[in-house]
Amino acid sequence: MERVKIVCEGLTDWQTRIAAARFDLVSAYIRDKARARRKNGCGVVKSCREFVEAYNADVILKELHAALGDVSWKTLEKWHLLLERNGFDMACLAPLHGQHRKGISKLTTTEMESLLRFALHPNRLRISQITRFAKKTLLSEGIESPASEATMRRALLTWRDRNYDRWVFFREGEKALADKVLPYIERDDTRLEVGDVLVADGHKLNFQVINPYTGKPGRATLLMFFDWASRYPAGWHIMFSENIQCVHAALRRAILALGKIPRAVLLDNGKAFKAKLFHHADLEQAGIQGLYARLGIQAHFAFPYNAKAKPVERFFGTFNELERMLPSYTGQSIEDKPAWMMRNEKLHGRMHDARVPELAEADAIIEKWCHGEYARRPHRGISGRTPESIWTAGKGPGIEEEGLRFLMMTQLIKKVGRNGVTLFGVNFYDEALYGYREQVLVRLDYHNMDRVFVYTADDSQLLCAAKAVKGMHPLAKLSGDPLDRETLREELKTQKRLKKSTEKEVREMAARIAPWSVSQRREEIEVPMTPAQIADIEAQAAATEVIHLDVEEKRPTIWGSEFEKFDYLITMSINGGALSDEEKDFLLTHKDIAPVRSIRAASSEWQQALAGMESAATQGGKDNEIRRV
Numbered sequence: 001m002e003r004v005k006i007v008c009e010g011l012t013d014w015q016t017r018i019a020a021a022r023f024d025l026v027s028a029y030i031r032d033k034a035r036a037r038r039k040n041g042c043g044v045v046k047s048c049r050e051f052v053e054a055y056n057a058d059v060i061l062k063e064l065h066a067a068l069g070d071v072s073w074k075t076l077e078k079w080h081l082l083l084e085r086n087g088f089d090m091a092c093l094a095p096l097h098g099q100h101r102k103g104i105s106k107l108t109t110t111e112m113e114s115l116l117r118f119a120l121h122p123n124r125l126r127i128s129q130i131t132r133f134a135k136k137t138l139l140s141e142g143i144e145s146p147a148s149e150a151t152m153r154r155a156l157l158t159w160r161d162r163n164y165d166r167w168v169f170f171r172e173g174e175k176a177l178a179d180k181v182l183p184y185i186e187r188d189d190t191r192l193e194v195g196d197v198l199v200a201d202g203h204k205l206n207f208q209v210i211n212p213y214t215g216k217p218g219r220a221t222l223l224m225f226f227d228w229a230s231r232y233p234a235g236w237h238i239m240f241s242e243n244i245q246c247v248h249a250a251l252r253r254a255i256l257a258l259g260k261i262p263r264a265v266l267l268d269n270g271k272a273f274k275a276k277l278f279h280h281a282d283l284e285q286a287g288i289q290g291l292y293a294r295l296g297i298q299a300h301f302a303f304p305y306n307a308k309a310k311p312v313e314r315f316f317g318t319f320n321e322l323e324r325m326l327p328s329y330t331g332q333s334i335e336d337k338p339a340w341m342m343r344n345e346k347l348h349g350r351m352h353d354a355r356v357p358e359l360a361e362a363d364a365i366i367e368k369w370c371h372g373e374y375a376r377r378p379h380r381g382i383s384g385r386t387p388e389s390i391w392t393a394g395k396g397p398g399i400e401e402e403g404l405r406f407l408m409m410t411q412l413i414k415k416v417g418r419n420g421v422t423l424f425g426v427n428f429y430d431e432a433l434y435g436y437r438e439q440v441l442v443r444l445d446y447h448n449m450d451r452v453f454v455y456t457a458d459d460s461q462l463l464c465a466a467k468a469v470k471g472m473h474p475l476a477k478l479s480g481d482p483l484d485r486e487t488l489r490e491e492l493k494t495q496k497r498l499k500k501s502t503e504k505e506v507r508e509m510a511a512r513i514a515p516w517s518v519s520q521r522r523e524e525i526e527v528p529m530t531p532a533q534i535a536d537i538e539a540q541a542a543a544t545e546v547i548h549l550d551v552e553e554k555r556p557t558i559w560g561s562e563f564e565k566f567d568y569l570i571t572m573s574i575n576g577g578a579l580s581d582e583e584k585d586f587l588l589t590h591k592d593i594a595p596v597r598s599i600r601a602a603s604s605e606w607q608q609a610l611a612g613m614e615s616a617a618t619q620g621g622k623d624n625e626i627r628r629v
C-alpha cells in the first residue's frame with residue numbers, strides 16, 4: 001500500500017500549509033454534517049450554517065480561523081466536492097493564484113536588456129539609478145515599457161541572484177569574482193607539522209623607526225616568515241631598502257630558530273606584495289626557487305591578490321596591538337592617525353612623547369612581543385593551544401649557520417655548447433639543454449660543485465639542474481600524499497574552468513548588450529607578392545656581397561670573484577687564446593685554489609696549460625739571467 005504524500009511536489013511551503021488547513025476545516029465540516037444527519041435529517045442545512053457561523057465568530061477551530069479567515073458554507077461545499085473528485089488529495093485545495101506565471105517575469109526582452117546595459121556597467125550604478133535610467137531611455141526612444149520601476153527592480157534583483165558570477169565580474173572585476181563567487185579550497189591545517197611550510201609576507205610598520213642610512217625617522221617594512229602549523233613567527237627582517245637578499249636574511253633567521261630545514265616556503269608574488277617590498281622585482285625571476293632548492297626547500301608562490309592563501313595576514317592584524325603601544329605609532333590609515341599627527345593639534349603635539357626607536361631596539365621590541373605575549377596566547381586556529389607549545393614540541397635539533405651558505409650562491413653568464421655549460425674545464429649537462437645555444441644564467445655554490453642551476457638569461461625560467469658529466473645522484477624532490485596532490489589539482493582545474501566559463505559568457509553578453517566594452521578591431525589583409533617582385537628580390541640578394549668581419553672578443557675588466565677570473569682565463573688558454581704576462585702570472589699564482597682542486601686533477605688539458613705556462617716562465621727567467629750576465 002502506497003503512502004499518502006503530505007507535501008506535494010511543485011507546491012511551496014505556504015501553499016502546503018494553506019491546503020492542509022483547508023483540508024482540516026473541510027473534514028470538521030463533513031463530520032458535523034454527518035452528526036446532524038444521524039440526529040435529524042431535516043436539520044442538516046441549519047446545522048451546516050450554525051457550524052460556519054461558530055467558525056467565523058472564532059468560537060471553534062480558532063487556529064484554523066487564524067490561518068484561513070472567514071469562509072462561507074458554499075465555499076466549504078465546493079472544497080468538499082474538489083476533494084471527492086481528486087481522491088481526497090489535499091493538493092487540490094492549495095491556492096493557485098499566480099501559478100500560471102510562476103518564475104516568469106512580466107518584463108519584456110527590451111526592458112531587460114535596457115536594465116542590464118546600465119546594471120553591468122563597471123561604474124556600479126545603484127539599483128534605483130538603473131531602473132530610473134532604463135525607464136527614461138526606453139521612453140525617450142519611443143519604446144513601450146509597461147512594467148513599473150518596482151517590477152523592473154524585482155526582475156533585476158532576481159537576475160542578479162541567478163547570475164551572480166556575471167554580475168560580479170562585470171561590475172567589480174576578476175579579483176572580486178575570485179573572492180566572492182569562485183569556490184575556495186578548504187585546507188586541513190592539522191595535517192601540517194612544525195617546519196613543513198613557512199609563509200612569508202611583508203608588512204609596512206605602523207610606527208616610525210630611525211633609518212640607519214639617513215638617521216631620520218621613517219616607516220620600515222617587516223618581512224616575516226611565519227610557521228603555518230604552529231602560527232609562530234619564526235624569523236623576520238626589518239628593511240628600509242629594496243633588496244632581494246632581505247628575503248634570504250629573514251629565511252636564514254627562521255631556519256636557525258626552527259633548528260631544521262623547512263620542507264617548503266610560500267611567498268606572495270602579487271603586485272601588492274611587490275609594491276610593499278620590491279617595486280621592480282619579480283620573486284619568480286629572482287632565483288629563489290633554484291636558490292632554495294639547494295637545501296631541498298620547495299618555493300611556492302601564492303596567486304596574486306589571494307590573501308586566503310597566506311595565514312600570516314591574520315597575524316599582522318594582531319600585530320597592530322604592539323604597534324599601538326609605541327610612542328611613534330602612526331595609525332593604520334589616514335582615519336586612524338593619532339591626534340598628535342592631526343593638523344593644528346598643537347597641544348597634542350607638545351604632549352606627545354616623540355621617542356623613536358633605533359633599528360636594533362625595534363627588533364628587540366618585536367622579538368619580545370612575538371616570542372612572549374603573542375606566542376603564549378591561546379589561538380583559536382589551533383584549537384585553543386598556544387603557538388609556543390606547538391613550536392617547542394616540533395622544533396629540530398639545531399643547524400649550523402655555515403650550512404646556510406647556499407643563500408649566497410654565485411651567478412655566472414655562460415654560453416651553452418654541445419655538452420652543456422663549461423665551468424673550470426668540467427662540463428655540466430642536462431637533456432633540457434639539448435639544442436639550446438643561447439646564453440644562460442648559471443647559479444652555483446663553490447662549496448658544492450656537483451651540479452649547477454641553469455636559468456634563461458633573463459632569469460625568468462629554470463631550465464634544469466645540470467649535473468657534472470662524471471655523474472651523481474640527484475637530490476630527491478619532496479612530495480606529499482599523491483591523493484592530496486590530485487585533489488588539489490582537481491580543485492584548481494575546477495576554479496579555472498568556472499572562471500573560463502564566466503569569461504566566455506561575459507564576452508558573449510558584452511557583444512550584445514554592452515557596446516562600451518567591445519573594442520573595434522580591423523583585420524589585416526595580406527597582399528601576396530607578384531612573381532616579378534619575387535624575382536627582383538632574388539636578383540638583388542644574389543648580387544649582394546657578403547663581408548665577413550672578425551670581431552675580437554672584448555675581455556671583461558671587472559670580475560665578480562677570483563674564481564670567475566680564473567675560470568675565464570684557463571678556458572681561454574685551453575682554447576688557444578693569447579694571454580698577457582700578467583694574466584699568466586695570475587693563473588700560476590692562483591693554481592692552488594682549494595675549491596677547484598678536484599676539478600683541476602680531473603682535467604688533463606688544465607694541467608697541460610699550466611705546465612706550459614710554468615715552462616715558459618722558467619725559460620723566460622733563464623733568458624733574463626743570461627742577459628744580466
